[in-house]
Amino acid sequence: MKTVWITGSSSGxxxxxxxxxxxxxxxxxxxxxxTNVLVEVQxxxxxxxxxxxxxxxxxxxxxxxxWSMRHFVLPETLIYSSIMAEWAx
Ligand SMILES: NC(=O)c1ccc[n+]([C@@H]2O[C@H](COP(=O)([O-])OP(=O)(O)OC[C@H]3O[C@@H](n4cnc5c(N)ncnc54)[C@H](OP(=O)(O)O)[C@@H]3O)[C@@H](O)[C@H]2O)c1
Numbered sequence: 216m217k218t219v220w221i222t223g224s225s226s227g228x229x230x231x232x233x234x235x236x237x238x239x240x241x242x243x244x245x246x247x248x249x250t251n252v253l254v255e256v257q258x259x260x261x262x263x264x265x266x267x268x269x270x271x272x273x274x275x276x277x278x279x280x281x282w283s284m285r286h287f288v289l290p291e292t293l294i295y296s297s298i299m300a301e302w303a304x
Contacts, residue, residue, distance in 0.1 A: 220244040225252040237262055246271040
């Protein structure tokens with residue numbers, strides 16, 4: 216299963232993309248600052264079991280990389296507040 220990590224997924228374009236990628240079979244990592252909103256977004260995903268929440272203020276990016284390494288997560292796709300970057304692994 217491919218993984219996508221979407222910052223800004225609590226609302227707007229990020230939320231819509233989270234829904235779409237999750238529906239397409241991606242394991243979906245939801246990031247934003249408001250955990251309570253992310254929990255609500257997660258509950259509305261087609262496959263919430265194929266998702267995880269990483270509460271993250273982008274001003275604290277070190278926390279994100281530490282979390283990623285601890286969970287052995289290296290997403291194939293990162294959507295940074297709806298600006299997409301991809302890399303090969
Ligand atoms: N909407 C459009 O039609 C459109 C078109 C072209 C480009 N864009 C660009 O796409 C981006 C998103 O637009 P949008 O309309 O989806 O905006 P939005 O609904 O306001 O969503 C912004 C998202 O970013 C999160 N966020 C804000 N500051 C953050 C921080 N410091 N750390 C982590 N997450 C943060 C917010 O969640 P929290 O508050 O919970 O952190 C929220 O999930 C913007 O850069 C916008 O300029 C939008």
